[in-house]
Amino acid sequence: MTERPQRVPMADLDALCAARPAARGAASGPAAPAYVGPLARHVREGDRRLLHLEYDASPAGLRLWSFLLTEEDRLHAARAAGKTIVGAMKDLGTVPVMAYALPDVVAFYVDGAWWTPCLMELEEGLLRLADAVGLGDALCPVRAVVGAFLNRRHFPIPDLLVSSAGAVCDDFSAVAQRLESLGFPILWWEVPGRRRADAGEPAVALPTGFEAPASQVALVRSELERVRQALAEAAGADLTDARLAAGIRRANRVRAVLDRLRLLAYTAEPCPMPALEMLIAEMLAIHFCSDQAEAEAVLADLLAEVERRAAAGNGVLQPGAVRVFWVNPVADLRAMNVLEDCGGRLCGTEFLFCHALDPIPEDVPPMEALARTALGDPMVGPSADRAERIVRDARRFGAEAVVVSRIPGASHCALEGAVIGEVVRRRLGLPVVEVEVPTVADAVLPGVRTRLEALVEAALHRRNA
């Protein structure tokens, strides 16, 4: 079915879907899970952006997309089954690990609603609802979260909302506060601005490669203890160290599969998996798309596909595509297709959550491990630290160019982008370009394309010099 891997429009992916084995245990081979189906059904429900994307033509890719797009169904099913639903906010990777350590608890990031206006091409009205309660377009698209709470058409209202505060972006802090003012109580926990230890001050190495004073780790640990207590109360079950340790091991299994996938997908030549699918795959790590075990299976499936292609020397792009490291997630998914249209390929990312990709330490008590992970968030520390991590990963994956993607209105982007660009240019000598990608980017895509083409040309010139 995938002799020559390629990117295809939605209709072709759905044709592939129609040809899949019909039911589990069919004689023709392993069947897909029940949630796998044509993307056209999601278009009928309003996800019109799907019509304008190109996809990896493989059963693994179809499974990935189906898994992503059926998350709301899973959340509603969890509510119907009486499970506790936790809405995690902002920390991107730590609280769900704790929540999934409890029985009958499902956690998801309400932040994910920021992509709903893109998927539904603004027809769902979430941004208009946010506007109506005073969250205008000076704020980043994450304000869509408030709209989703108000119209209640997307996800069930969580039983518990937990948000980090402190060293977080102003947009999200403002949005979460507005949400609370509208009658959705939030448990706030503090994450301090990470700093280096002063001379003589005990320091702790964090999983993401950063360092922090032991006192800051202790603060985060004590704050996460409050979260632990709230989760246990909401679930009606003790969140013991043993449960947490098991939860960490499960999360690490997912991260390990993703790490192998990233390494191969970002280094094999020709490029074995499109950028868009890799973006989605990475997103699964932060809250497992509301089903931890299935998230691992979906990623394993994708990894197997990439391994097959790499072994056969097959790729979705022509050999020689320029290797681009991408910084920050894009509000419009289409931008990832455009990168490849311009002659680039993804060869590494820092989508704001490398702390959700790196393994959580298993050789220290679980709360200590989780605190170190949370404090390793690239967004809570200096931009220069984040830039160093980008340099390290860009080297690891052999990047030839770097894109810093700006999120419209986001409080961190202006100064952070400048720092990252400066450090990357100085340390690696790579061409760097900043692009701003709004929620539905059609109007600005020609400009984005021009910038990406220039970047690719600069990288090719450098390669051939």
Add this chain to the structure above:
Amino acid sequence: MRIAYNSPFIPPELLAAHGAEPLRLVPAPEAGDASAAPVMGTCPFARAVAGAVIASDGLAAAVLAATCDQTRRAAEWAHLHAKVPVFRMHVPATWQTPAAARAYLDELRRLARFLVRLGGQAADADRLWSVMERYDADRAAVRAAAGRALPEARGGVPVAVVGGPVMRGHERVFEAVAEAGGRVVLNATETGLRTLPTPFDRRRRSGDDPWLALVDAYFGGIADVFQRPDGRLMDALVHDAADAGARGIILWRYVWCDLWAALAERLREAAGVPVLALDVAADAASLRQAAGRIQAFLEVLR
């Protein structure tokens, strides 16, 4: 040893007790040019603070509190580009837990160690109390003067001005209110009375410990827009504006300030009086436009 600082959460008496001459940074907007930081997307106040630190030649150091994402990143920008040391201080956003207060206290103690390393003198409790009481008396005088000024004011539509910091030169906003026939009965901007710490009280739980008294007065006493939850600020703004007899509220903020932007609608809902939400950029045209909007607002209120 002249040390600049940027936030009401940095106690100047702590700097003074360690032998420093504290200088509150309230720069003019054009100070931002020296920062060479991007204009688009950067809070003009944070940019001006960074520029003032980078361009300064008479400072021993700068102490920059990170109370929001913009100030946090501007402090880093200053740290990366300034010739003088920059102490970056985290002020917790949560404020209702002992852990948050302890974290603020730890930052004050770390600041004290920084000052000593810089050449300042260590301050024992007696010295710290003595300087604190002097500053406390000065603030009491400021409050008393502000209180006396109110009854003397005559005429004009009473309005409250609330919001973020007002940069040097942008005090013009207060003149604009008067010129339009208004009278500012409450200045609850970041550079106004709102962010004065509560008076020290040696009989309170802090007992005789000056450090705990600082935590009580500053961290426990100042309500601000970055705190989570921010109900304490909202209650104070609504109550103080009503108490002052304000018939309208002018919300002053700089462009790219998400925190005050998101508060405007809630203030409208809670205050029961009209709210004019301004967003001001660094350029003179923006200030003129704000003055025009104030004029129109006061015409409506009259």
